[in-house]
Amino acid sequence: MIKKLLSLLLLVLTFAxxxxxxxxxxxxxxxxxxxxxxxxxxxxxxxxYSSTEVARVYExxxxxxxxxxxxxxxxxxxxxxxxxxxxxxxxxxxxxEGVLFHDxxxxxxxxxREMVAEDVVYSFKRLADPRNNAIGWWILDGKLExxxxxxxxxxxxxxxxxxxxxxxxxxxxxxxVQFKLKEKSPQFLYALPMxxxxxxxxxAVEHYGKEFLNNPVGTGPFMTDTYTQSNKxxxxxxxxxxxxxxxxxGTPEDKAAGLLxxxxxxxxxxxxxxxxxxxxxxxxxxxxxxxxxxxxxxxxDNFETVVAPNKGVTEEYxxxxxxxxxxxxxxxxxxxxxxxxxxxxxxxKLKQALSLAYDREKSNELFYNGNGILAQTPIPPGIxxxxxxxxxxxxxxxxxxxxxxxxxxGYPRGKGLPVIKYDTLAKTVSRQMGEFFKKQMxxxxxxxxxxxxxxxxxxxxxxxxxxxxxxxxxVGDYPDxxxxxxxxxxxxxxxxxxxxxxxxxxxxxxxxxxTKMQPSPLRAKLYEELAQKxxxxxxxxxGVHRTSFVVKHGWLENYKxxxxxxGNVKYWDVDLKKKKKLLEKL
Amino acid sequence: MSSTWNYIFRRVLYLIPVLxxxxxxxxxxxxxxxxxxxxxxLGKHATASQMAELREQLGLNKPLIAQYFDVVKSAxxxxxxxxxxxxxxxxxxxxQGAIPSLSVTLPxxxxxxxxxxxxxxxxxxxxxxxxxxxxRILTIAMMSISSLVYIMVFQWLFAFELGWFEISGFxxxxxxxxxxxxxxxxxxxxxxxxxDTRFYRTLILDEMYQDYVRTARAKGxxxxxxxxxxxxxxxxxxxxxxxxxxxxxxxxGSILLESFFSIPGLGNMVINALNASDxxxxxxxxxxxxxAYIVFTLVQDILYTVVDPRVKLx
Numbered sequence: 075m076i077k078k079l080l081s082l083l084l085l086v087l088t089f090a091x092x093x094x095x096x097x098x099x100x101x102x103x104x105x106x107x108x109x110x111x112x113x114x115x116x117x118x119x120x121x122x123y124s125s126t127e128v129a130r131v132y133e134x135x136x137x138x139x140x141x142x143x144x145x146x147x148x149x150x151x152x153x154x155x156x157x158x159x160x161x162x163x164x165x166x167x168x169x170x171e172g173v174l175f176h177d178x179x180x181x182x183x184x185x186x187r188e189m190v191a192e193d194v195v196y197s198f199k200r201l202a203d204p205r206n207n208a209i210g211w212w213i214l215d216g217k218l219e220x221x222x223x224x225x226x227x228x229x230x231x232x233x234x235x236x237x238x239x240x241x242x243x244x245x246x247x248x249x250x251v252q253f254k255l256k257e258k259s260p261q262f263l264y265a266l267p268m269x270x271x272x273x274x275x276x277x278a279v280e281h282y283g284k285e286f287l288n289n290p291v292g293t294g295p296f297m298t299d300t301y302t303q304s305n306k307x308x309x310x311x312x313x314x315x316x317x318x319x320x321x322x323x324g325t326p327e328d329k330a331a332g333l334l335x336x337x338x339x340x341x342x343x344x345x346x347x348x349x350x351x352x353x354x355x356x357x358x359x360x361x362x363x364x365x366x367x368x369x370x371x372x373x374x375d376n377f378e379t380v381v382a383p384n385k386g387v388t389e390e391y392x393x394x395x396x397x398x399x400x401x402x403x404x405x406x407x408x409x410x411x412x413x414x415x416x417x418x419x420x421x422x423k424l425k426q427a428l429s430l431a432y433d434r435e436k437s438n439e440l441f442y443n444g445n446g447i448l449a450q451t452p453i454p455p456g457i458x459x460x461x462x463x464x465x466x467x468x469x470x471x472x473x474x475x476x477x478x479x480x481x482x483x484g485y486p487r488g489k490g491l492p493v494i495k496y497d498t499l500a501k502t503v504s505r506q507m508g509e510f511f512k513k514q515m516x517x518x519x520x521x522x523x524x525x526x527x528x529x530x531x532x533x534x535x536x537x538x539x540x541x542x543x544x545x546x547x548x549v550g551d552y553p554d555x556x557x558x559x560x561x562x563x564x565x566x567x568x569x570x571x572x573x574x575x576x577x578x579x580x581x582x583x584x585x586x587x588x589t590k591m592q593p594s595p596l597r598a599k600l601y602e603e604l605a606q607k608x609x610x611x612x613x614x615x616x617g618v619h620r621t622s623f624v625v626k627h628g629w630l631e632n633y634k635x636x637x638x639x640x641g642n643v644k645y646w647d648v649d650l651k652k653k654k655k656l657l658e659k660l
Numbered sequence: 661m662s663s664t665w666n667y668i669f670r671r672v673l674y675l676i677p678v679l680x681x682x683x684x685x686x687x688x689x690x691x692x693x694x695x696x697x698x699x700x701x702l703g704k705h706a707t708a709s710q711m712a713e714l715r716e717q718l719g720l721n722k723p724l725i726a727q728y729f730d731v732v733k734s735a736x737x738x739x740x741x742x743x744x745x746x747x748x749x750x751x752x753x754x755x756q757g758a759i760p761s762l763s764v765t766l767p768x769x770x771x772x773x774x775x776x777x778x779x780x781x782x783x784x785x786x787x788x789x790x791x792x793x794x795x796r797i798l799t800i801a802m803m804s805i806s807s808l809v810y811i812m813v814f815q816w817l818f819a820f821e822l823g824w825f826e827i828s829g830f831x832x833x834x835x836x837x838x839x840x841x842x843x844x845x846x847x848x849x850x851x852x853x854x855x856d857t858r859f860y861r862t863l864i865l866d867e868m869y870q871d872y873v874r875t876a877r878a879k880g881x882x883x884x885x886x887x888x889x890x891x892x893x894x895x896x897x898x899x900x901x902x903x904x905x906x907x908x909x910x911x912x913g914s915i916l917l918e919s920f921f922s923i924p925g926l927g928n929m930v931i932n933a934l935n936a937s938d939x940x941x942x943x944x945x946x947x948x949x950x951x952a953y954i955v956f957t958l959v960q961d962i963l964y965t966v967v968d969p970r971v972k973l974x
């Protein structure tokens with residue numbers, strides 16, 4: 075009996091220790107995501123993780139140029155950039171011919187059919203369908219002529235009628251789509267590379283019904299069979315992917331980094347993608363060090379081991395062929411004042427005093443390893459409206475000036491000022507940030523109470539205008555200053571994205587004017603004016619624009635960081651010979 | 661036997677009031693304590709009108725009594741519908757999550773229980789001697805270390821440095837799954853050994869000072885026989901009480917182990933649902949846990965009659 079048990083134990087341990095052998099004969103990208111992916115339906119991808127996965131399978135009319143910065147829109151499913159009417163209200167797109175959907179049983183004979191203009195129209199209507207209540211509806215809400223009316227009408231019908239025409243959304247012929255806007259909105263084009271508007275075939279949606287989110291059928295470079303909510307997603311190269319080639323234009327830095335060596339090569343460059351879900355940073359980091367992941371954002375705890383003080387990769391990691399990429403993110407962190415609260419509604423000096431008492435450099439060191447760019451306005455570097463020479467006089471640490479302004483605001487040394495509530499998340503770093511804010515404010519006699527919340531609680535408080543101050547970050551949806559400035563636009567007040575409920579008629583008027591203009595130096599000037607003039611009224615205490623630190627193995631080729639990393643995986647390659655050599659060094 | 665069946669039937673009937681109570685509790689917590697879920701569900705661009713539409717779609721505008729009946733209906737039919745946050749079928753989510761969770765917790769729990777009882781028996785046999793002292797100190801030391809430390813150190817040492825196991829991941833087939841789950845199972849056992857061994861030692865020692873043990877000794881029965889034949893058997897009632905009530909919670913997995921080892925179990929599902937105000941998922945997990953708890957306490961009662969013929973179910 076004991077012998078049998080021991081044999082069984084030995085057998086189990088043998089299986090247990092049989093770690094997977096790597097297949098170094100096939101070009102496979104090994105990637106990771108930090109959170110479970112909800113599903114692969116384009117209209118409901120509200121988070122970065124799901125969006126990234128959706129964009130491996132689906133495509134939109136436009137995409138961002140892979141290498142160029144500032145970000146530039148180029149055609150994807152569209153054959154060329156749209157023709158825009160003189161009144162700037164009508165956008166006409168010609169589609170690429172011969173683009174095929176993935177082979178799938180929802181089609182006749184299982185063969186993917188050609189993607190046509192009607193598919194684009196259907197996909198947009200699906201996003202607007204009230205029965206779908208899609209997360210991405212905001213991108214079209216109030217934009218296209220007749221679409222909101224169509225949506226309202228569908229609510230009254232028993233079943234959505236996709237065949238009913240919408241005047242602002244038409245397929246003119248098999249390969250031509252026309253959009254008519256209600257009013258000028260150059261930002262409309264930014265909706266077209268977003269996952270929400272990616273093109274889906276009607277047959278697949280109808281065939282799979284509610285299970286469509288687990289049965290993706292797109293035109294993208296990769297395809298997957300049924301998606302399950304597991305810890306891994308495996309994609310294979312789409313054998314019928316249209317002829318698309320690696321870009322041949324880029325910056326001199328791109329050329330020096332070898333990012334133009336594959337110019338003209340047919341995409342995608344690898345056969346397979348394996349995406350694993352790893353919520354914790356330790357296993358992500360260990361997997362990267364073992365060579366089981368091709369690249370990774372450096373976890374905070376590993377930062378100093380891999381990044382040298384000169385912002386290069388440390389010698390130990392350089393020997394292993396590991397390469398560091400530092401790139402600015404399109405985002406901003408801030409502490410918002412709720413302007414519905416009587417304390418902050420009209421007391422600009424109080425807000426300015428609190429802002430001057432907040433040591434942002436120290437905060438940057440403590441929470442971002444000193445790598446954030448101190449924000450002077452909400453607009454991050456890399457987009458029109460950002461002025462690198464501008465210094466916001468109220469975003470500089472100056473305790474004396476802060477105390478003076480606090481006195482002028484009616485609260486000398488904080489006397490008479492009630493305890494200010496600071497709402498944040500019940501996460502370690504968020505709590506630490508709250509304690510840091512409290513400590514800073516105490517220096518001028520202001521008492522702060524840190525209130526921790528779950529994410530749903532904080533969201534609800536902001537939506538119901540129940541906060542006084544709260545910590546937040548905004549990651550850009552698209553590279554236009556409008557996406558950041560709209561956070562201070564009055565009509566967007568809670569429950570809209572303007573959680574600080576800042577509502578200045580002057581700002582609103584200028585915002586309305588600037589955001590309807592086509593990109594131009596004049597518009598950039600207006601954006602600058604909006605950002606600078608009103609940031610000095612301190613609707614927020616600005617934090618930083620964060621910086622992304624990514625390390626990659628030497629065998630991963632053509633990787634370039636992008637805030638809009640949707641679909642970029644088609645450009646990446648794996649050098650198998652290099653991989654074999656470098657793996658020995660790990 | 662018929663009285664046993666009567667007892668089982670009655671206990672199954674108890675499920676009805678218990679489920680009604682559970683439904684009321686989760687309905688109250690969700691509607692009174694928790695807030696409006698639509699803001700979180702619609703993301704950072706939620707608008708007032710879209711939130712109102714979603715409230716209507718989710719049935720949150722219905723009278724409270726009607727909403728309560730919806731909860732009761734889903735609890736009694738086990739049809740929990742779809743997740744509000746992911747739009748996935750909840751029964752499928754649970755089925756897909758239960759296997760990975762149980763593949764770690766069940767063997768971990770079983771092995772930890774066997775080893776702990778074994779160790780507790782040994783230390784009880786050698787009570788007051790060096791080995792007893794050593795194991796007691798060791799178990800206290802093991803309990804003093806945070807579970808996070810075990811997880812992080814074991815993962816780094818055995819999976820990364822020594823390469824004996826996979827760092828993280830999961831496979832749905834055997835034996836492919838073994839390199840992924842063995843280390844989490846070992847950690848589960850290590851985490852359980854300290855408290856379990858101490859608990860079982862106390863139970864066994866309690867029995868060892870009973871009158872029947874003294875009588876057996878007086879009759880000249882060997883110490884080994886007393887321990888294995890009499891003491892262990894009598895200690896089984898509290899052991900069963902302790903172990904069986906833990907079984908339903910094994911289904912929920914271990915949140916930390918699942919996170920660190922990327923095991924797609926139910927532990928993370930509950931956390932994600934809490935963060936997303938995903939009421940249908942929370943409802944499903946709570947109802948299933950309640951049902952499992954009742955079923956396992958019933959199993960516990962039946963097991964009492966097996967290990968102790970004096971116990972009758974009436």
